Amino acid sequence: MCLGVPAKVIKIEDDHALVDVMGSRMYVGTIFVPDAKIDDYVLLHAGQAMTIVDEEYAKESMTEWRNLLDDRT
Amino acid sequence: MCLGVPAKVIKIEDDHALVDVMGSRMYVGTIFVPDAKIDDYVLLHAGQAMTIVDEEYAKESMTEWRNLLDDRT
């Protein structure tokens, strides 16, 4: 359930934003992510941004996982 | 003005009749020719029979004209 895709915020207008997914763009609602800023990534679902991606956490998570994999071998 | 064509009455229903013009038929109104009977010819205009053709008169008229032409020569 709930197809979602991370999209980069390009432009903000009231409760809408233009977002970009690898060069395909769309105007989406931002009512659920009032703090979204330009250059943020948001998770897009059915025309609405549902959350802001925390890039720091993502990097951490990735680093941690890589380390875990490397340690394993 | 007023394209008209003689049509033969084939069937009568209330204020409508089925008429025939050389094999093409149509349901037309007969409100203006309350006396029309089956086998009568009526003059058809815009979906209504506008008068009953008096065949006797037509014959007379034709005979008279032929005579006139023949007399002439």
Added chain:
Amino acid sequence: MIELERFSDPDLSRHSLEAVLEAAEKFKAANGRSPVFMEVCGSHTMALAKTGIKARLKDHVRLIAGPGCPVCVTDQKSIDAMIALSKGPDRILCTFGDMMRVPGSKFTLMKAKTEGEDIRVVYSPLDSVKMAEENPEKEVIFLGIGFETTIPILALAIREAEKKNLQNFSIWMTTKLVEPVLRTLLDAGEVKLDGFLLPGHVAIVSGKRSFDFLSKEYNMPGVISGFEPVQLLSGMYKLLQLLLEKKVDILNDYTYLVKDEGNLVAQKMLDDYLEPYDEVWRGMSTIPGSGLVLKEKYASFDAKKKFNVSVGEPRKTKCRCGEIIKGTITPEECMLFAKGCTPTHPIGPCMVSTEGTCAAHYQYMRED
């Protein structure tokens, strides 16, 4: 019907033609010029052209087309209004096919249809009543043009709509009557005529008697005639005979369809629903009592009252339809004829209707 078919018999037609030519020669011998007749009816114009009679008689009888094509005599502003009428929302405009290509100042109905308006060609006004019944959410408007033959059918359509209590049906009435326009033409005296070939189908409704004013008041002979070649020629022959015998009379050469008193049922229908109106005619401006409109009590079926259509002054063109209708010029005298104005790109209504004088000339009279 064997009898009526004989009126288009080719042999008989050729014989009849000879008789007419002979009589015309006699007229010419007696008067030093060819006789000049007006065929009032557009269907006569068309039949005379299509059968070749007009072409064959060219140098012997001058036939002038009269104001008898309902499309042609409708004035430009009225045509513009009908086209404008098509533009409203949620409406279906119903019309006889004849109106579709008549040029308004900017547009034709055909073009309005092409641009998306809902315009339907019907064969009978009653079909438009049925359409109103089947499309209750739409306003259905019938463009009520016509002469005496057609007007009772328009009244009948109103009667049907009334019976069915339809709120969404109306007629845009712009009808024309023969007597007033002939009086106007004769009073103006611009066209010199020797007699009239009178419209057989109008006479079915209005009766032979309705033409007696011509002989009685204007000293003008006339013959009521049918539309087949033999009928046309017989009518013309009898008209020539009247002239040769110097009798002024109205003859009924269409007795088998036309009664003295006309069709009383149809006349009653007119009386019940309609009343006289001062219609505007193309090229002749307003003629008092020259048309019929809905009585006040049927105002709810009157599209002119129901819809607020306002149009500006019509665009001026070089079209001389007004004069064509009055019979004061022939199509060839219009500089646009067959050049700027053709049936495919008509400038005036006379080039559109197959009954129009210019169209009949273009289609059937030109050899080149």
Added chain:
Amino acid sequence: MIELERFSDPDLSRHSLEAVLEAAEKFKAANGRSPVFMEVCGSHTMALAKTGIKARLKDHVRLIAGPGCPVCVTDQKSIDAMIALSKGPDRILCTFGDMMRVPGSKFTLMKAKTEGEDIRVVYSPLDSVKMAEENPEKEVIFLGIGFETTIPILALAIREAEKKNLQNFSIWMTTKLVEPVLRTLLDAGEVKLDGFLLPGHVAIVSGKRSFDFLSKEYNMPGVISGFEPVQLLSGMYKLLQLLLEKKVDILNDYTYLVKDEGNLVAQKMLDDYLEPYDEVWRGMSTIPGSGLVLKEKYASFDAKKKFNVSVGEPRKTKCRCGEIIKGTITPEECMLFAKGCTPTHPIGPCMVSTEGTCAAHYQYMRED
């Protein structure tokens, strides 16, 4: 976004897979059998199948698809009602594409459309609000299926319609909540599980905390996971680690999108417009409080109240979607699978939705 893209990196995916396989082997060594996990979310089912992870893990981790495809869990009568709803006059039915081919007892929405009903596929529920605005003469009804991720957007659509004071917009609500259905499954005890791969996008709205009941009340570990191969594998690895270390906990392996408390704006939207309802689930009958419907004060936007749709008892088929959803059988155990039932001629909803367990098996798991 460089960082998120790495979660689908092929090399890293293959490395991650090895780690999972290793951990699974350890589990097998320790327990004498493979671990059994349920991925709750239909998008997980689909991603596991499409990426080939499920096929690769087949003999090492048993992955059971849970009740997480909103199309699949909707009971047959409800689907029949939605299709029946399309049949009324002057209405536009709007839906997510997923619903179009779901078989009702007699019909699909696609077929209803083919037969002439006005059914439109939209990308966002807000698009249907716009459609209602643009078609004031039509009733526009949105088929509101969905789990926690989607429900706030349905509430938002109502808010928009309310703001715009639309009289012709309504939603046919048939939403589902994750917690009640997981409780029901666990209470029934028909499926023996070692842990859950938890739906990352639902958790965005409901928060990590909303899954704590699993560990606390059912002694069940779980990991909230994303949908890219590395995220899926990392989640599974962590779940295996919990098991190997015999820890019962709910881990958030999707911290960069999912907060402990979830999305408070979305939660408030749910509170404002909706209230709990005892939804019927395919194969599981009614589960108390397992869905959300419009509060009484928004009844005018509630299509169930606005339209009187009555449908008979659904047609019985041999489809075993109910059991598929509960995870008690695999698609291959259904005698219709890949024979009478294919994505082109689906018998049950699980074969329709690309997230449906049967469809995912058909499209991505069969080698033959």
Added chain:
Amino acid sequence: MVRRISLAHGEGGELTHQLIQHLFIQSFGHQDQTQFDSAILQGPFENIAVTTDSFVVNPIFFPGGDIGKLAVTGTINDLAVSGAIPEVLTAGFIIEEGFPLPDLKKVVHSMAAEAEHAGVKVVAGDTKVVEKGSVDGLFINTTGIGRITGEHQLKPETIREGDAVMISGTIGDHGVSIMSARQELGLLNEVQSDCASLNHMIHKLMQEVKGIRIMRDPTRGGLATTLVELCEEFHCTVEVDELAIPIRDAVHGACDILGFDPLYLANEGKLVLIVDRASQQQALNLLNKHPLGTEAKVIGQVTAQGNTAGKLHVRTPIGTTRRLHRLSGMLLPRIC
């Protein structure tokens, strides 16, 4: 089970595949033609003739035929009147979502039957399904390829004064049959569309009659428009005799009621030809012996040829002539 055509039938996936396999290939029997994206025809060919037409007739079924039969005969006739022997057809279907599958089958079977009867093969096809409301039921395009062996026999440049103008039968049948089938104007009659493949008859004619200058099939625009086009294109003036033109009574009747001229009504199985006067009788005999030409008539002759010629005249029953023009605008019923 599937009773109507859906958008999915046109998406190129499984349903398209099934439709092609189970309906088109079975009906047209061109299994061997489907392994490439084009049908491959074994040559060699000397010259070939190519023609295309789309068919949008409404209603789809009418007395004497249907859109499928028409799509075959129409294109076959365009090849045949060009002096070619029709060999193969392609068929492109554009179908409205929701179109009844049984109707589609009927149409396809009718195409297959007519193609077989005419001895041509349908070798390639295409199916598109469009949203409800984007097309009115079903449109079909057919494109035909014909073979011309030896020298091309039609030599319009040899038209000369005195050549005979002939028609293979009654005019206006198709136009009136469609008008009646449409049921809009209230017309009732038993006139059948003349819709027929003329290739066999024309083939005979070409084999046996010398001096055929040009042939046409007078479809849209009718006999008048076709003849006007011939006159203009080949700089000849033609005079036809109004009384010689064969017209069914019921067609006359329909035209009288509605104010149409039969000279402008469509035909779908008639041949107009200009032939050396010396061959006129032979051509007439041959046509009259063929079932599709029993009412063939000489209807006029070429009265002038050259740069100043190029008009169509009709001789009226009273012996005058008048000029005929191509159809102006469109056919509209006339009342007043």
Added chain:
Amino acid sequence: MVRRISLAHGEGGELTHQLIQHLFIQSFGHQDQTQFDSAILQGPFENIAVTTDSFVVNPIFFPGGDIGKLAVTGTINDLAVSGAIPEVLTAGFIIEEGFPLPDLKKVVHSMAAEAEHAGVKVVAGDTKVVEKGSVDGLFINTTGIGRITGEHQLKPETIREGDAVMISGTIGDHGVSIMSARQELGLLNEVQSDCASLNHMIHKLMQEVKGIRIMRDPTRGGLATTLVELCEEFHCTVEVDELAIPIRDAVHGACDILGFDPLYLANEGKLVLIVDRASQQQALNLLNKHPLGTEAKVIGQVTAQGNTAGKLHVRTPIGTTRRLHRLSGMLLPRIC
């Protein structure tokens, strides 16, 4: 003056005549082809290839092309992938009453330009105008005839294990460009339709590369459906590598947003071919040098041939394989 197409333009009369004379004949330059009802092509021809397609694309104008260009390239490509050299096209127009004449001109000019560029002639045409609402704007059918000289070079029966499967460039461009142009789903991007005539590139390939087994253009149904059909038709099993398939980022992005699979999106200027492994590098070099093949890739190989073969597999990034089927039903955006 005339700004829109009216029904009268399709009645076969004067307006039809004008449209044909002033638009079609002028644009396509086939004056010499119009004296008969069919175009006569000078032979001799050895074998010929024939194909037909109707084009119903909505919208009519889209980034990278329009319905006219598409109607030309689509049919040219079907001929070219069949191993034929496209020679002539026919064009059948079905136009909605009220269609803007300037748009029609634009489309016709675009057809003419593409035909010229591809070196084919439009030799026959047909125009029908239907009532407003009976068609959605404009549909075009094109039928193409190609020449096959010498022996037909495509020999699908020689497909064998190890043969390379190639694609000439990125997939899904046309599908995404149309989806964006349609503006229904809110998608915005600069993806251009790949709509292009492949015949020159294919001609080169056929001349220089030995061992081309079969070619296809993966249009409706996308690369997956086209490959499934090849596998079934020619009894071979193919394995493609998901990571090897060239896909533009913006196409990926659009698919991610809307839940589509690029393998099923339409292409209008792409070539799929199966070629002898020995020629694979030569074919790739040749394609890469051509402007329409710069991103050509080997995407897989034939893994089995024979009666039990006939499936399409895809190798996933993690190294497993799964089977691909043809498009089921139709493409629908997916949300939940």
